[in-house]
Amino acid sequence: MEEIVLEIEDLSKTYKVTKKQQKVMNTTKREIKAVENLSFKLYKGEIFCLLGNNGAGKTTTLRMISTLIEPRSGTIKMNGNLIEENKNLVKEKIGFLTTELKLDDFFTPNYLFDFFGKMYHMNKEEISKRKEKLFNILGIDRFAEVKIKKLSTGMRQKVSIAISLVHNPEIIIFDEPTNGLDIVTTREIVVFLKTLKEEGKTILISTHIFDVVDKLADRVGIMVNGKLVYCENYREIVRENRLIEDIFFEVFEEEKNRILR
Amino acid sequence: MNKYEIFIIMKKELAKFFGNKRMLFTTAIMPGIVVFVLYTVMGSTLNKQSQEGQFSDVNIYVINLSENIKNVFESSEITYQEVSYMMKEQIKQGIEDREPSILVVLPEKFDEICMSSDAKVGVEVEIYYNSSISESVYAYTFMTTLLEEYENTIFDLFVINNGNNVYDMALKKDSTGKNLSAILPMLLMGLIFSCCLSIAAESIAGEKERGTIAILLTTPVKRNSIALGKVCSLTIIALLSGISSYIGVILSLPSIMNIAASDILSIYGLKDYVLLLLTLTSIILVIISLMLIVSAIANSVKEATTSLSPFAAGAMLIGISCLIQSEPAEKIGMYFVPLYNSVQFIYSILVYKVNYVNFAVMLISNFAYTLIFVWVLAKLFDKEKVMFG
Ligand SMILES: Nc1ncnc2c1ncn2[C@@H]1O[C@H](COP(=O)(O)OP(=O)(O)OP(=O)(O)O)[C@@H](O)[C@H]1O
Numbered sequence: 001m002e003e004i005v006l007e008i009e010d011l012s013k014t015y016k017v018t019k020k021q022q023k024v025m026n027t028t029k030r031e032i033k034a035v036e037n038l039s040f041k042l043y044k045g046e047i048f049c050l051l052g053n054n055g056a057g058k059t060t061t062l063r064m065i066s067t068l069i070e071p072r073s074g075t076i077k078m079n080g081n082l083i084e085e086n087k088n089l090v091k092e093k094i095g096f097l098t099t100e101l102k103l104d105d106f107f108t109p110n111y112l113f114d115f116f117g118k119m120y121h122m123n124k125e126e127i128s129k130r131k132e133k134l135f136n137i138l139g140i141d142r143f144a145e146v147k148i149k150k151l152s153t154g155m156r157q158k159v160s161i162a163i164s165l166v167h168n169p170e171i172i173i174f175d176e177p178t179n180g181l182d183i184v185t186t187r188e189i190v191v192f193l194k195t196l197k198e199e200g201k202t203i204l205i206s207t208h209i210f211d212v213v214d215k216l217a218d219r220v221g222i223m224v225n226g227k228l229v230y231c232e233n234y235r236e237i238v239r240e241n242r243l244i245e246d247i248f249f250e251v252f253e254e255e256k257n258r259i260l261r
Numbered sequence: 262m263n264k265y266e267i268f269i270i271m272k273k274e275l276a277k278f279f280g281n282k283r284m285l286f287t288t289a290i291m292p293g294i295v296v297f298v299l300y301t302v303m304g305s306t307l308n309k310q311s312q313e314g315q316f317s318d319v320n321i322y323v324i325n326l327s328e329n330i331k332n333v334f335e336s337s338e339i340t341y342q343e344v345s346y347m348m349k350e351q352i353k354q355g356i357e358d359r360e361p362s363i364l365v366v367l368p369e370k371f372d373e374i375c376m377s378s379d380a381k382v383g384v385e386v387e388i389y390y391n392s393s394i395s396e397s398v399y400a401y402t403f404m405t406t407l408l409e410e411y412e413n414t415i416f417d418l419f420v421i422n423n424g425n426n427v428y429d430m431a432l433k434k435d436s437t438g439k440n441l442s443a444i445l446p447m448l449l450m451g452l453i454f455s456c457c458l459s460i461a462a463e464s465i466a467g468e469k470e471r472g473t474i475a476i477l478l479t480t481p482v483k484r485n486s487i488a489l490g491k492v493c494s495l496t497i498i499a500l501l502s503g504i505s506s507y508i509g510v511i512l513s514l515p516s517i518m519n520i521a522a523s524d525i526l527s528i529y530g531l532k533d534y535v536l537l538l539l540t541l542t543s544i545i546l547v548i549i550s551l552m553l554i555v556s557a558i559a560n561s562v563k564e565a566t567t568s569l570s571p572f573a574a575g576a577m578l579i580g581i582s583c584l585i586q587s588e589p590a591e592k593i594g595m596y597f598v599p600l601y602n603s604v605q606f607i608y609s610i611l612v613y614k615v616n617y618v619n620f621a622v623m624l625i626s627n628f629a630y631t632l633i634f635v636w637v638l639a640k641l642f643d644k645e646k647v648m649f650g
């Protein structure tokens with residue numbers, strides 16, 4: 001049996017809704033269940049794609065796994081240990097990329113990479129080795145000394161990715177890594193993620209782009225309204241000759257109807 | 262807490278500041294220039310006004326000038342014109358028609374009346390002037406004072422300060438300090454506050470907006486290190502702006518108060534400057550750490566700026582306390598009050614009333630407040646509602 005890297009069990013998260021939000025969202029609910037009884041496992045060396053519509057709870061889930069926010073209930077175990085008890089170890093092992101990260105305009109990729117390397121307590125040599133490798137693969141070399149301000153969205157995203165991997169983490173958690181990118185850059189990032197998988201990294205990404213799922217996924221999870229309503233091996237889907245897009249809308253409609261009933 | 266982490270975070274904040282020419286200019290150089298220009302312009306208009314106030318251009322007409330008064334006028338180097346009683350109405354009309362002049366009408370045989378016992382009843386002196394003309398008013402005030410002084414010399418039993426000695430024993434340095442203390446604390450507070458506001462508002466709220474704080478929080482770096490690193494680096498930046506404004510004030514003094522800048526530099530010793538620097542540092546630490554808390558709670562830079570703005574007005578008000586109080590606060594308890602304590606201590610430095618116990622109380626309590634605020638700030642980094650609310 002494959003090695004379990006992350007084990008998520010019965011995870012739930014609620015947010016309090018402020019009066020202001022109530023008005024905006026047109027509800028009288030005091031709380032939102034952003035994530036509800038979520039359970040899944042992540043095996044070593046696989047790519048798990050979390051699909052979901054806007055507001056499905058993907059970001060919330062990934063943030064909980066990265067220790068940025070705490071679940072209301074449920075457990076997350078990394079290599080068998082509860083993450084809340086080993087936060088620092090988890091931080092060393094996880095590389096997290098948030099959606100729509102806007103790096104400091106003023107700095108160069110080079111400087112920011114060094115800075116975050118130091119935040120992980122890496123020494124100069126380790127940092128420069130790591131930089132050489134990542135900047136080369138991602139093609140950041142060309143603009144390593146150009147201020148972020150002058151870079152395109154795609155270039156910035158590559159820098160963000162490089163920075164989140166500075167400490168060579170075993171588990172990579174990317175929240176919509178191809179958000180807002182054109183097809184060329186998206187392809188580059190997909191290829192890059194594949195090389196990471198080949199290195200033996202475990203990857204969990206959220207996305208709502210089916211093409212990315214088709215290119216990358218070993219397993220697919222679909223979230224609707226905070227619940228994981230579907231979780232399957234990608235190979236199984238291919239074997240059944242089905243499209244991930246069809247499956248998504250199927251389970252999405254099903255869940256919506258269930259709520260209406 | 263980790264010194265290395267603090268150092269790296271400080272280095273980044275400072276690099277951002279010093280690498281950004283516009284920021285560097287607006288925070289470190291502009292305040293000095295603004296103060297200098299503002300004060301020089303203000304000073305020269307004031308000087309011009311007071312020169313206009315001299316009544317070299319004012320015609321002083323006197324009717325029935327007596328011998329004694331003539332002596333008084335001459336010793337005061339006043340140029341005047343003796344006129345006959347016949348001219349009275351004509352000159353009055355001239356004053357009404359805004360000619361820059363005043364008319365002094367003394368009774369006939371003024372000296373004799375003054376000496377006689379009738380004088381106790383009151384000797385009538387008329388001075389006509391036009392209150393809508395500043396020269397006229399100035400001459401009128403001057404004349405009134407002159408005559409009252411003369412009156413005192415003939416009726417008063419006591420002869421006070423009538424010799425040729427210099428009676429005002431105030432040294433130049435005392436009056437300079439007094440003048441400085443009236444404006445400097447308020448000005449420094451205002452400028453430091455606006456500088457702190459612009460850098461602190463961006464510092465954490467900006468990182469929240471951009472999402473970089475999330476990246477920082479997923480690294481193993483200690484929350485305390487982030488808080489302290491930010492507080493220290495921003496304090497250095499604000500201190501620069503404080504020093505810059507101070508230099509601006511010094512350079513503009515020649516025009517504002519007729520004090521040579523070199524006088525200011527020489528009347529305060531190195532010790533005073535060290536005290537001033539320490540005081541400024543401690544006050545900036547308090548302001549910055551408090552502002553960073555607000556910045557951390559705010560959801561955007563804009564929100565942070567809006568919620569911080571009222572503080573600036575408050576700081577100016579505290580600065581004004583030096584104008585209102587004739588002496589710096591003496592009670593030790595006052596030196597526990599943040600902001601007010603430093604303003605009062607700057608006041609004491611400027612008027613040479615330094616009390617080292619008060620200084621210690623101020624410094625220690627300010628550091629204590631800073632540590633408390635830093636602690637709160639570090640806690641806020643772990644509050645998901647605050648960071649990802
Ligand atoms: N900090 C917060 N406070 C209150 N409610 C929140 C907060 N963050 C998220 N939510 C709510 O929780 C639900 C899940 O949000 P989440 O951001 O996890 O969704 P998502 O799947 O990442 O969506 P998207 O594709 O738009 O990024 C949404 O209804 C959202 O409004």
Ligand SMILES: [Mg+2]
Binds near residue numbers: 058059060099175
């Ligand atoms: Mg999201």
